[in-house]
Amino acid sequence: MTYLLAGLVLFFGPHLFSAFRSRAPGSDLRTKMGYGPYMGLYSLLTIAGFVLIIYGYGAMRPSAVIWVPPVWLKHVNMLFQLLALPILVAAYMPAGHIKKTLKHPMLVAVKLWALGHLLANGELNSIILFGSFLAYGVIDRIAVKKRGDNGPPADLKPNVMGDVLSVVVGLGVYAAIAFWLHPILFGVPAMPA
Structure with a gap:
């Protein structure tokens, strides 16, 4: 459990610092350090954290079972992932209706x-693991709202091609993970029995 917890601290530490750091002129650490060094340190810490998360999660297997979810919740999860992946892809596409409506699609995903x-x-x-990511998503969304970051401007004309690409690529990634990659990468089938 130590590796997993250390990984979560290393991974989320820079993310939370970034969410709450001062952006005031003269106080912004990113400006003081310079964009390159700041992002280099940020990336180094988060990659190290991510590696520790993967190792720590696997090292905890088999893990204590706290509760046994009913099979139907596994189907609900599949639906959530079907929605999450196109939304995640939308964060990196030209701003379409998805990005304009959700404001911060990566956090929603x-x-x-x-x-x-x-x-x-x-x-x-x-x-x-998943509780930490959910807590982070909620905390970061609150931080984003507090600093007035409302996503794409209200007068932005949505790029429909951004939405089309988000859905096509997101569904392709979903299919690859659900039917092929999940057992290879994570050691368990994604599809409910």
Whole structure:
């Protein structure tokens, strides 16, 4: 459990610092350090954290079972992932209706992904991992709103091609993970039995 917790601290520490850091002129650490060094340190810490999360999560297997979710919650998770992946892709596409409506699609996708996995998994390592991501998504959304970051401007003309690409690529990634990659990458089938 130590590796998983250390990984979560290393991964979320820079993310939370970034969410709450001062952006006032003269106080912004990113400006003081310079964009390159700041992002280099940020990336180094989060990558190290991500590696520790993967190792720590796997090292906790088999993990204590806190609760056994009913099979139907696994189906709910599949639906959440079907929604989350196109939304996640929309964060990186030209701003279409998805990005304009959701304002911060990556945070919405992370929350859907984490909540779905929390509902479908009752092992301690899963609760710690997915609970942390869900908590982060909620905290960061509050921070974003507090600093007045409302996503794309209200007068932005949505790029429909951004939406089309988000859905097509997101569904393609969903299919690849659900039917092929999940067992390879995570050691368990994604599809409910």
